[in-house]
Amino acid sequence: MPRPVKQIQEIPIDLIRPGSQQARRSFDPDALAELAESIRESGVVQPVVLRTRVWGYELLAGERRWRAAQQAGLHEIPAVIRDDLSDAEAFVVGLIENLQRESLTPMETAAGLKRLGELFELTHEEIGARIGKSREYVSNYLRLLNLAPxxxxxxxxxxxxxxxxxxxxxxxxxxxxxxxxxxxxxxxxVRQLERRLASARERRIVFKPGKPGDWRVLERELSDHLACPVTVQSDKGGKGELRVKFHSLDELDGLLARIGYAAR
Structure with a gap:
Protein backbone atom coordinates (compact mmCIF):
# COMPACT_ATOMS: atom_id res chain seq x y z
CA MET A 1 0.00 0.00 0.00
CA PRO A 2 1.55 3.36 -1.02
CA ARG A 3 2.42 5.87 1.67
CA PRO A 4 0.11 8.89 1.83
CA VAL A 5 1.38 12.05 0.18
CA LYS A 6 2.58 14.57 2.76
CA GLN A 7 0.89 17.95 2.48
CA ILE A 8 3.13 20.91 1.67
CA GLN A 9 2.76 23.92 3.97
CA GLU A 10 4.24 27.43 3.96
CA ILE A 11 6.25 27.80 7.18
CA PRO A 12 7.77 31.06 8.52
CA ILE A 13 11.54 30.89 7.99
CA ASP A 14 12.36 32.43 11.37
CA LEU A 15 10.60 29.54 13.17
CA ILE A 16 12.98 26.97 11.65
CA ARG A 17 16.28 25.80 13.15
CA PRO A 18 18.78 23.25 11.74
CA GLY A 19 18.68 19.77 13.24
CA SER A 20 21.41 18.83 15.69
CA GLN A 21 22.23 15.64 13.76
CA GLN A 22 22.64 17.25 10.33
CA ALA A 23 25.49 15.55 8.45
CA ARG A 24 26.30 18.69 6.48
CA ARG A 25 28.44 21.31 8.18
CA SER A 26 29.95 23.39 5.34
CA PHE A 27 28.24 25.53 2.68
CA ASP A 28 30.01 27.17 -0.26
CA PRO A 29 29.22 30.92 -0.08
CA ASP A 30 29.30 31.42 -3.87
CA ALA A 31 27.03 28.43 -4.55
CA LEU A 32 24.68 29.63 -1.80
CA ALA A 33 24.53 33.10 -3.39
CA GLU A 34 23.71 31.55 -6.78
CA LEU A 35 20.89 29.51 -5.27
CA ALA A 36 19.56 32.59 -3.48
CA GLU A 37 19.43 34.45 -6.80
CA SER A 38 17.60 31.53 -8.40
CA ILE A 39 15.09 31.51 -5.53
CA ARG A 40 14.46 35.24 -5.99
CA GLU A 41 13.58 34.55 -9.63
CA SER A 42 11.71 31.23 -9.38
CA GLY A 43 11.02 30.53 -5.70
CA VAL A 44 11.84 27.35 -3.78
CA VAL A 45 11.17 24.45 -6.16
CA GLN A 46 11.47 21.57 -3.66
CA PRO A 47 10.11 21.80 -0.10
CA VAL A 48 12.30 21.30 2.95
CA VAL A 49 11.51 18.59 5.51
CA LEU A 50 10.70 19.61 9.10
CA ARG A 51 9.60 18.23 12.47
CA THR A 52 7.46 20.18 14.93
CA ARG A 53 9.14 21.29 18.15
CA VAL A 54 7.88 23.33 21.13
CA TRP A 55 10.05 26.24 19.97
CA GLY A 56 9.09 25.95 16.28
CA TYR A 57 10.38 23.53 13.62
CA GLU A 58 13.49 21.37 13.35
CA LEU A 59 15.03 21.21 9.88
CA LEU A 60 15.65 17.59 8.78
CA ALA A 61 16.48 18.07 5.10
CA GLY A 62 17.04 21.12 2.90
CA GLU A 63 19.30 23.33 5.01
CA ARG A 64 20.98 24.79 1.92
CA ARG A 65 17.57 25.80 0.49
CA TRP A 66 16.58 27.30 3.86
CA ARG A 67 19.79 29.35 4.08
CA ALA A 68 19.46 30.53 0.47
CA ALA A 69 15.82 31.45 1.02
CA GLN A 70 16.91 33.63 3.94
CA GLN A 71 19.48 35.35 1.72
CA ALA A 72 16.80 35.84 -0.93
CA GLY A 73 14.64 37.70 1.61
CA LEU A 74 11.81 35.16 1.78
CA HIS A 75 9.64 35.14 4.91
CA GLU A 76 8.15 31.68 4.35
CA ILE A 77 9.35 28.45 2.75
CA PRO A 78 7.41 25.42 1.47
CA ALA A 79 7.85 22.46 3.80
CA VAL A 80 6.68 18.93 4.50
CA ILE A 81 6.11 18.19 8.19
CA ARG A 82 7.32 14.73 9.28
CA ASP A 83 6.34 14.39 12.93
CA ASP A 84 6.13 10.62 12.40
CA LEU A 85 9.93 10.22 12.34
CA SER A 86 12.10 9.14 15.27
CA ASP A 87 15.47 10.82 15.85
CA ALA A 88 17.27 7.99 14.04
CA GLU A 89 14.84 8.04 11.12
CA ALA A 90 15.12 11.81 10.87
CA PHE A 91 18.90 11.53 10.62
CA VAL A 92 18.58 8.96 7.82
CA VAL A 93 16.19 11.21 5.84
CA GLY A 94 18.67 14.10 5.93
CA LEU A 95 21.67 11.91 5.16
CA ILE A 96 20.03 10.23 2.17
CA GLU A 97 18.95 13.55 0.67
CA ASN A 98 22.44 14.97 1.00
CA LEU A 99 24.00 11.84 -0.52
CA GLN A 100 21.56 11.89 -3.44
CA ARG A 101 22.35 15.55 -4.06
CA GLU A 102 26.10 14.89 -3.57
CA SER A 103 26.15 17.96 -1.34
CA LEU A 104 28.34 16.57 1.45
CA THR A 105 32.11 16.86 1.58
CA PRO A 106 33.99 13.50 1.60
CA MET A 107 34.63 13.70 5.34
CA GLU A 108 31.01 14.67 6.06
CA THR A 109 29.93 11.63 4.05
CA ALA A 110 32.29 9.39 6.00
CA ALA A 111 31.09 10.73 9.35
CA GLY A 112 27.45 10.42 8.29
CA LEU A 113 27.86 6.80 7.21
CA LYS A 114 29.67 5.98 10.45
CA ARG A 115 26.85 7.56 12.46
CA LEU A 116 24.24 5.63 10.47
CA GLY A 117 26.06 2.36 11.15
CA GLU A 118 26.26 3.14 14.86
CA LEU A 119 22.60 4.12 15.17
CA PHE A 120 21.32 0.84 13.74
CA GLU A 121 24.35 -1.44 14.36
CA LEU A 122 24.74 -2.07 10.62
CA THR A 123 27.52 -3.74 8.63
CA HIS A 124 29.00 -1.91 5.63
CA GLU A 125 26.76 -3.93 3.33
CA GLU A 126 23.65 -3.10 5.38
CA ILE A 127 24.54 0.61 5.42
CA GLY A 128 24.82 0.49 1.62
CA ALA A 129 21.42 -1.19 1.30
CA ARG A 130 19.85 1.47 3.57
CA ILE A 131 21.08 4.37 1.41
CA GLY A 132 21.03 2.69 -2.01
CA LYS A 133 24.82 2.42 -2.38
CA SER A 134 27.23 -0.50 -2.71
CA ARG A 135 29.25 -2.03 0.14
CA GLU A 136 32.42 -0.86 -1.63
CA TYR A 137 31.09 2.73 -1.68
CA VAL A 138 30.51 2.61 2.08
CA SER A 139 33.85 0.93 2.88
CA ASN A 140 35.82 3.40 0.75
CA TYR A 141 34.32 6.38 2.54
CA LEU A 142 34.68 4.88 6.01
CA ARG A 143 38.41 4.37 5.32
CA LEU A 144 38.72 8.16 5.20
CA LEU A 145 38.15 8.24 8.95
CA ASN A 146 41.71 6.88 9.26
CA LEU A 147 43.12 10.06 7.74
CA ALA A 148 45.16 12.47 9.82
CA PRO A 149 43.16 15.65 10.62
CA VAL A 190 45.92 9.04 -8.11
CA ARG A 191 47.72 6.40 -10.21
CA GLN A 192 51.06 8.18 -9.77
CA LEU A 193 50.57 8.30 -6.01
CA GLU A 194 49.63 4.61 -5.90
CA ARG A 195 52.74 3.68 -7.89
CA ARG A 196 55.01 5.76 -5.65
CA LEU A 197 53.48 4.28 -2.50
CA ALA A 198 54.01 0.76 -3.89
CA SER A 199 57.59 1.57 -4.84
CA ALA A 200 58.29 2.98 -1.36
CA ARG A 201 57.00 -0.21 0.24
CA GLU A 202 59.24 -2.34 -1.98
CA ARG A 203 62.32 -0.33 -0.98
CA ARG A 204 61.83 -0.93 2.73
CA ILE A 205 64.42 -3.08 4.50
CA VAL A 206 63.51 -6.76 4.42
CA PHE A 207 63.33 -8.45 7.82
CA LYS A 208 65.68 -11.48 7.97
CA PRO A 209 64.91 -13.53 11.07
CA GLY A 210 67.29 -16.16 12.35
CA LYS A 211 66.01 -17.80 15.54
CA PRO A 212 62.41 -18.99 16.20
CA GLY A 213 61.97 -16.06 18.56
CA ASP A 214 62.61 -13.69 15.66
CA TRP A 215 59.67 -15.19 13.81
CA ARG A 216 57.42 -14.57 16.81
CA VAL A 217 58.57 -10.95 16.94
CA LEU A 218 57.85 -10.58 13.23
CA GLU A 219 54.40 -12.13 13.61
CA ARG A 220 53.57 -9.83 16.52
CA GLU A 221 54.76 -6.71 14.70
CA LEU A 222 52.92 -7.61 11.50
CA SER A 223 49.76 -8.37 13.48
CA ASP A 224 49.97 -4.95 15.13
CA HIS A 225 50.66 -3.23 11.81
CA LEU A 226 47.82 -4.93 9.91
CA ALA A 227 45.41 -5.16 12.87
CA CYS A 228 44.80 -8.82 11.94
CA PRO A 229 46.33 -12.08 13.25
CA VAL A 230 49.44 -13.01 11.21
CA THR A 231 51.42 -16.27 11.14
CA VAL A 232 54.73 -16.84 9.33
CA GLN A 233 56.26 -20.22 8.52
CA SER A 234 59.54 -20.99 6.75
CA ASP A 235 61.84 -23.96 6.14
CA LYS A 236 65.64 -23.90 6.36
CA GLY A 237 65.90 -23.00 2.70
CA GLY A 238 63.96 -19.80 3.21
CA LYS A 239 60.72 -20.95 1.54
CA GLY A 240 57.49 -20.50 3.44
CA GLU A 241 54.21 -18.70 3.68
CA LEU A 242 52.62 -15.74 5.43
CA ARG A 243 49.00 -16.04 6.52
CA VAL A 244 46.72 -13.16 7.48
CA LYS A 245 43.41 -13.99 9.15
CA PHE A 246 40.32 -11.81 8.85
CA HIS A 247 36.85 -12.32 10.33
CA SER A 248 34.57 -10.38 7.97
CA LEU A 249 34.52 -8.66 4.59
CA ASP A 250 34.61 -5.31 6.40
CA GLU A 251 37.82 -6.37 8.15
CA LEU A 252 39.24 -7.52 4.80
CA ASP A 253 38.46 -4.10 3.31
CA GLY A 254 40.43 -2.43 6.10
CA LEU A 255 43.31 -4.87 5.66
CA LEU A 256 43.49 -4.22 1.90
CA ALA A 257 43.52 -0.48 2.55
CA ARG A 258 46.41 -0.80 5.03
CA ILE A 259 48.57 -2.72 2.52
CA GLY A 260 47.78 -0.14 -0.17
CA TYR A 261 45.60 -2.26 -2.43
CA ALA A 262 43.25 -0.20 -4.58
CA ALA A 263 40.42 -2.05 -6.37
CA ARG A 264 40.27 -1.42 -10.12
Missing part, protein backbone atom coordinates in the same frame (compact mmCIF):
# COMPACT_ATOMS: atom_id res chain seq x y z
CA UNK A 150 45.46 17.79 8.44
CA UNK A 151 44.98 15.46 5.48
CA UNK A 152 41.21 15.32 6.04
CA UNK A 153 41.09 19.12 5.73
CA UNK A 154 42.97 18.93 2.40
CA UNK A 155 40.43 16.38 1.15
CA UNK A 156 37.46 18.51 2.19
CA UNK A 157 38.96 21.58 0.55
CA UNK A 158 39.51 19.72 -2.72
CA UNK A 159 43.32 19.79 -2.68
CA UNK A 160 43.30 15.98 -2.60
CA UNK A 161 40.84 13.86 -4.59
CA UNK A 162 38.90 10.97 -3.08
CA UNK A 163 41.25 8.51 -4.83
CA UNK A 164 44.27 10.16 -3.19
CA UNK A 165 42.54 9.95 0.19
CA UNK A 166 41.75 6.24 -0.23
CA UNK A 167 45.38 5.52 -1.10
CA UNK A 168 46.68 7.47 1.90
CA UNK A 169 44.20 6.10 4.45
CA UNK A 170 46.22 2.93 5.01
CA UNK A 171 49.50 4.76 5.71
CA UNK A 172 50.86 6.05 9.01
CA UNK A 173 50.18 9.66 10.00
CA UNK A 174 53.75 10.69 9.13
CA UNK A 175 53.52 9.06 5.71
CA UNK A 176 50.12 10.60 5.05
CA UNK A 177 51.45 14.09 5.70
CA UNK A 178 54.57 13.55 3.60
CA UNK A 179 52.75 12.05 0.63
CA UNK A 180 49.92 14.59 0.77
CA UNK A 181 52.54 17.30 0.43
CA UNK A 182 54.08 15.41 -2.51
CA UNK A 183 50.71 15.16 -4.26
CA UNK A 184 50.03 18.88 -3.95
CA UNK A 185 53.54 20.09 -4.79
CA UNK A 186 54.00 17.81 -7.80
CA UNK A 187 50.31 17.58 -8.82
CA UNK A 188 50.41 13.78 -8.72
CA UNK A 189 47.50 11.84 -10.16
Missing amino acids: QVAVLVNEGHLHLGHAKALAGASVEEQLRWADEVIRHKLS
